Amino acid sequence: MENSVPDNFRSPPRIGNLISGLIGKDQIKIALAIGNSRLHWGLFVGKTLEKTWDTEHLTADAVSPLSEEEKAEYLVQIVMRSIEEVSSQNLLSLPATPAFSSPHTLSLVPLPLIVASVVTQQTAIWQSYPNVRIITLDQLPIGGLYPTLGIDRALAVLGAGNQFGWPVLLIDAGTALTFTGADVNRYLVGGAILPGLGLQLSSLSKKTAALPLISLPKNLPHRWAKDTAEAIQSGVVYATVAGVRDFIEDWRCLFPDSKIALTGGDRTMLLKYLTAAFPDTASAVIDAPEAIFWGITHEL
Numbered sequence: 001m002e003n004s005v006p007d008n009f010r011s012p013p014r015i016g017n018l019i020s021g022l023i024g025k026d027q028i029k030i031a032l033a034i035g036n037s038r039l040h041w042g043l044f045v046g047k048t049l050e051k052t053w054d055t056e057h058l059t060a061d062a063v064s065p066l067s068e069e070e071k072a073e074y075l076v077q078i079v080m081r082s083i084e085e086v087s088s089q090n091l092l093s094l095p096a097t098p099a100f101s102s103p104h105t106l107s108l109v110p111l112p113l114i115v116a117s118v119v120t121q122q123t124a125i126w127q128s129y130p131n132v133r134i135i136t137l138d139q140l141p142i143g144g145l146y147p148t149l150g151i152d153r154a155l156a157v158l159g160a161g162n163q164f165g166w167p168v169l170l171i172d173a174g175t176a177l178t179f180t181g182a183d184v185n186r187y188l189v190g191g192a193i194l195p196g197l198g199l200q201l202s203s204l205s206k207k208t209a210a211l212p213l214i215s216l217p218k219n220l221p222h223r224w225a226k227d228t229a230e231a232i233q234s235g236v237v238y239a240t241v242a243g244v245r246d247f248i249e250d251w252r253c254l255f256p257d258s259k260i261a262l263t264g265g266d267r268t269m270l271l272k273y274l275t276a277a278f279p280d281t282a283s284a285v286i287d288a289p290e291a292i293f294w295g296i297t298h299e300l
């Protein structure tokens with residue numbers, strides 16, 4: 001996705017026929033969950049989540065020179081271009097009807113956008129979108145939230161609880177690795193935050209003279225490494241899975257029948273390591289890539 005003002009910014013955007021037909025019907029809503037690494041998009045038709053995808057953050061430099069009107073136009077175009085990109089990959093499994101051929105100018109009919117963000121600078125950019133709603137903690141049907149809790153954590157635990165049942169522990173393997181647990185009354189029990197797998201690796205290389213930037217291993221590595229890259233992988237992976245296991249097992253002592261759901265960009269790798277190291281613990285974990293969007297469903 002473009003990160004600067006597109007060349008053809010002032011030209012009318014091209015719209016897929018399918019989508020343009022649905023716009024007039026007021027059925028499509030776009031959810032944008034802004035994490036610390038990237039933007040997470042969800043396309044809803046009615047209350048059904050049809051598609052999710054990720055893109056990069058927008059840069060403030062691309063947006064700040066624009067007037068308010070231009071910002072609005074630019075953001076509408078960003079949304080539509082993004083949808084076009086994913087829709088060319090077989091976006092909507094909806095039946096096409098003749099009504100879908102009616103032309104719309106998107107700048108006149110911006111799709112409703114619902115934003116949940118933990119990145120203030122990115123929130124500020126999206127506030128210029130003409131038809132935006134920003135979800136805040138006080139709107140969520142979940143008790144015991146503290147004021148600085150990340151909206152991503154609150155929505156994802158809500159979504160996982162609604163989908164799988166309560167109590168629930170939601171583990172988000174994103175930029176940060178977070179645990180968020182709620183009881184049978186949809187009341188926040190509490191949680192924890194540590195650096196995510198990617199962040200552990202990048203911070204080691206950024207804050208040391210000798211350590212290179214290493215990527216995550218494809219599988220559970222050897223624990224007792226004899227070169228630097230493998231030593232970093234071992235340290236990060238074994239310490240993280242041990243910690244994750246400890247949080248899960250402690251939660252299961254408190255709530256033996258609880259569901260445990262895993263989301264976030266590193267969830268597949270984390271689950272692979274956990275499965276190899278602690279199969280019993282891992283077998284209780286449910287893959288839930290869309291947890292935050294299930295939480296947003298409630299807000300549509």
Ligand SMILES: Nc1ncnc2c1ncn2[C@@H]1O[C@H](COP(=O)(O)OP(=O)(O)O)[C@@H](O)[C@H]1O
Pocket residue numbers: 034035036037038039173174175176196197198199263264265266
């Ligand atoms: N295509 C990708 N781009 C960026 N990060 C990715 C990608 N695929 C997997 N990841 C992993 O996802 C992690 C970030 O998780 P994500 O849930 O996207 O973060 P956030 O919600 O905090 O923006 C990174 O640490 C990285 O290892």
Ligand SMILES: CC(C)(COP(=O)(O)O)[C@@H](O)C(=O)NCCC(=O)O
Pocket residue numbers: 034035036037118148149150151152153172174175176177178193
């Ligand atoms: C903990 C987080 C940084 C996680 O963000 P993410 O990794 O999903 O981008 C975010 O939820 C946040 O800024 N939380 C505020 C502090 C709290 O939840 O207590």
Ligand SMILES: [K+]
Pocket residue numbers: 035152172174175264
């Ligand atoms: K996240």
